[in-house]
Amino acid sequence: MTQQRGFSDQMYLGGWCLGFALQPSTFRTYEEKGPTLEVPSQFCFMKFNSSLLRVREGDGQLTVGDAGLDRERLCGQAPQCVLAFDVVSFSQEQFRLIHVEVEVRDINDHAPRFPRAQIPVEVSEGAAVGTRIPLEVPVDEDVGANGLQSVRLAEPHSPFRVELQTRADGAQCADLVLLQELDRESQAAYSLELVAQDGGRPPRSATAALSVRVLDANDHSPAFPQGAVAEVELAEDAPVGSLLLDLDAADPDEGPNGDVVFAFGARTPPEARRLFRLDPRSGRLTLAGPVDYERQDTYELDVRAQDRGPGPRASTCKVIVRIRDVNDNAPDITITPLAAPGAPGASPFAAAAAAAAAALGGADATSPTGPGTPEAGAISLVPEGAARESLVALVSTSDRDSGANGQVRCALYGHEHFRLQPAYAGSYLVVTAASLDRERIAEYNLTLVAEDRGAPPLRTVRPYTVRVSDENDKAPLFTRPV
Missing domain, CATH: 2.60.40.60 (Cadherins)
Known part of the structure; x- marks a missing residue:
């Protein structure tokens, strides 16, 4: 058995040649056949979706199928996208199995996208310089350099700037950073424009309106005892109702300014919202539906804790739920x-x-x-x-x-x-x-x-x-x- 590897950029139309052919297989024949005998070989897929790739029977040349290649549809956000399949090369008397891997490379065919066109933000006039206000991060379906690279304000002289950072777990987060003290009596609101840009050549970009409302002081944000990232392990046979984590974020402010409510953030996928329940008052995270390790072994939940003061302050915690496998599947x-x-x-x-x-x-x-x-x-x-x-x-x-x-x-x-x-x-x-x-x-x-x-x-x-x-x-x- 032999192995071969090639690559293709995504989104090529059907019939485009990948630029390489499978290496011919050498077969033995009998000596009495004569020195001029040619032993032809043919190629065909063992089992593979032929709408993606085709193999020419005579010489093993690979071409893109009628469906074309779309990396985002095939592999999503995975850092590497590989199509693996087996091809049989055969003559009249012998077979040979060839294992082929085709890497689909990303092209910059998606622009960044904000979750919504209008983004409202509230900030206290008592906020200190350097205060960070979490923003919803734009989404770019491309990966690597073609993915999201920067988020900035179009206005060069506002009292804010936007910082895009990558957390230790690889996820991106955007914060609106206060550059100077605010005075609500001088200006009660700011209308700004956010610009998100990827790293493609040429780059793609998107914009959203950012409305900043200045309120009276509420100078403490809820704090999660687990920090910015919390991990928990859950057996795939755990019963519904099992407690995963007690987030219990605290806010030292008094009255409504220290009254904390919990909710899933915008980046929590619908499937995770269905399987896990977050109590809005206590912050207790429990299992709401059965999980299956073989279907998905990790869930990432963005939990947002926000107080009830005027100009509420919020903090986020990324909860990583790792499903532990049990031997519940026969081969x-x-x-x-x-x-x-x-x-x-x-x-x-x-x-x-x-x-x-x-x-x-x-x-x-x-x-x-x-x-x-x-x-x-x-x-x-x-x-x-x-x-x-x-x-x-x-x-x-x-x-x-x-x-x-x-x-x-x-x-x-x-x-x-x-x-x-x-x-x-x-x-x-x-x-x-x-x-x-x-x-x-x-x-x-x-x-x-x-x-x-x-x-x-x-x-x-x-x-x-x-x-x-x-x-x-x-x-x-x-x-x-x-």
């Missing part, structure tokens, strides 16, 4: 039968699927509901003249759990004429271990067993059938002398 087994060399059909899988379907009364052996599914057992068709080490099927295993709970070992049982050969992580090849004779054994009923390393371990058992097709290897015999 998955996927069996992909491969056709015999030289079998008819447009792809190397057509013969196996057609033969299995015909033998089972017309059902599609590779369809999601046919007998080729894991529930009903997969079927391979192998000619009795196949040599040892002939490739029969690709077996892929996976386990959605993590750590030892997700480490899978696989075994093949049923007959010594077949064995498992490791291909790459989580994948195996079923190959022949001996010569086959249909007149002796026409069908092999094998069993694949995948087991994880959890405590206790979970296992999955899948039946697998290999049928031996006949070849004209016997001469006629007279049953009595003539």
Whole structure:
């Protein structure tokens, strides 16, 4: 097995060539074929969404599919976006498996975007120079240098400036910083314009109106005992109602100025709001719905604490909820039968699927509901003249759990004429271990067993059938002398 890697910028139209082809595979042939014989090779996907990429059968050239590539749709905010898939290179007598990885690089196709066009802010006239007022951070769907780089005020001579910072956890935060003392009696409000800009070439930008209202003094903000970032661990089988954290932010001011209410910030996603409940009065964070480690293992919640004074002051705390895995998923087994060399059909899988379907009364052996599914057992068709080490099927295993709970070992049982050969992580090849004779054994009923390393371990058992097709290897015999 070989591996190849390439890259592509996002948003190319269908049919665009990636600029590289899969390296040709070298196959062995027999010496009696002669020195001028060419052994052609063909290429095709094992299993992959062909609307994204296409492989040319004759020379393995990769091109972008009709759907094009959109990095944000494929990978979101992930720092690296890689499309990984397997390609089979095959000749008349042999197969070779090629693992390909295509990195989709970001282009600056999104401008920064403010959560809303009008942003109101209130500040006390007693606020000290250097006071920081949290602002809602613009969102830019691009990553890296193409993402958000700066937020500033369009007015050069206002008593404020905007500072964009990156926290220790990598998230960005924007603050409106007071540069000079305010006097409400001289000016009660400021109308400013915020400008957000990314680092693309050329850069993209967006604006929002910032309204600053000056109020009488409320000179203390709520303070979280956990600081700006709090982390908590939660088992994925924790019952609804479990307490995660008691935030309990305190404000030393008196009366309404020290009365604190809690709410989720604008950057808390809807899914997190559905799964977690924040008591607006006490700041107790509890579980409101079941969580699943395999679906999502980390949630980030922005919690905002604000007092009830005139000109309320607020603080934010980022709560990171890490879901702890439990061994609640058995391994998955996927069996992909491969056709015999030289079998008819447009792809190397057509013969196996057609033969299995015909033998089972017309059902599609590779369809999601046919007998080729894991529930009903997969079927391979192998000619009795196949040599040892002939490739029969690709077996892929996976386990959605993590750590030892997700480490899978696989075994093949049923007959010594077949064995498992490791291909790459989580994948195996079923190959022949001996010569086959249909007149002796026409069908092999094998069993694949995948087991994880959890405590206790979970296992999955899948039946697998290999049928031996006949070849004209016997001469006629007279049953009595003539």
